[in-house]
Amino acid sequence: MTRTVVVTGAGSGIGRAIASTLAGREWRVVVTDLDGAAAADVAAALPNPDRGHESAQLDVTSAExxxxxxxxxAGRLGLHAWVSNAGISFMHRFLEAPVERYQQTVDVNLKGVFVCGQAAAREMVRAGVAGSIVNTASMAGKQGRVPFLADYVASKFGVVGLTQAMAYELGEHRITVNCVCPGFVETPMQSRELEWEAQLRGTTTDGVRDMMIGDTPLGRLEQPEDVARAVAFLLSDDARFITGEAxxxxxxxxxD
Structure with missing residues (x-):
């Protein structure tokens, strides 16, 4: 039986890799993004198109x-899994960070996980589906020692805690909830962060990139596919007794 998964923020970067990896396995993928055209482009390029992959425009901050x-x-295809991946970041020194940016970051990165997880879980419970939810957090959700990203750190710590709270309450419905905590991932979002951090540190983007690689024992920048394979594992039957994990x-x- 083909199972269906919704992936948010899948128009580029990690989300796109997650969608592609899952489509290459046993999943029918519904690609969603705030940019509906980008979501449609990703869905059209997924492997195993005979499964009927789809796309939809989605603002994750909207519960409706x-x-x-x-x-x-859920009504047309059955909803078996949901990956809340959509996220944003801005870089500022803490003393100069505008409150408006904080609110925007928390709305997308944390509120988005809350409302999407709630919507997905309600449908799974209604249909009696023992589903899986995976949230994208960050290693910045486990440590505050991350420069110029105080609002992002706060939002991702929140995702880790929310994941545990969801897992605890949804366990009785046989729904697993976990999150992944990526590191220095080579994506368009990271490219923007490299430029911002280089300016804030008074160095070059190559210098910041070298620093990231130096901080990574495996000696390279993480690729979106590295994250996608971990998500695939957490959605697999091999992970059915894992819940509440980061x-x-x-x-x-x-x-840690």
């Missing part, structure tokens, strides 16, 4: 929009 997508997918996928850049 998340519920509409979850209800539609899985570090960072090449050893942070160990």
């Amino acid at each position: 929009a998340a519920s509409a997508v979850a209800s539609d997918v 899985l570090a996928v960072n090449g050893g850049a942070y160990m």
Whole structure:
């Protein structure tokens, strides 16, 4: 039986890799993104198109929009898994960080995980599906020693805690909830962060990149596919007795 998974923030970067990896396995993937055109492009390029992959535009900060997508997918295809991956970042020194940016970061990175997880879980419970939810956190959700990203750190610590709270309450419905904590991932978002951090440190993007690699025992920048394979594991039957975990996928850049 083909199972269906919704992936948020899948128009590029980690989300795109997650969608592609899952489509290459046993999943029918519904690609969602705030940029509906980007989501459609990703869905059209996924492997195993005969499974009927789809796309949808989704603002993860909207409970109504998340519920509409979850209800539609559950009603037509069955909803077996949900990956809350959408996220944003901005870089500022803490003393100069605008409150508006804090609110935007928390809305997307934390509120988005809350409303999407709630929408997905409601449909799974209604249908009696022993589903799986995976949230994208960060190694910045396990340590505050991350420069210029105080609002991002706060949001990702929140994702780790929310994942545990969801796992505890949804366990009785046989729904597992876990999160992945990536490190220095080579994505368009990281490219922007390299430029911001280089300016804030008074160095070059190559200098910041070398610093990231130096902090990673496995000696390279993480690729989106590294994260995607971990997500695939957490959605697999091999992980059915794992819940409430924050899985570090960072090449050893942070160990706990």
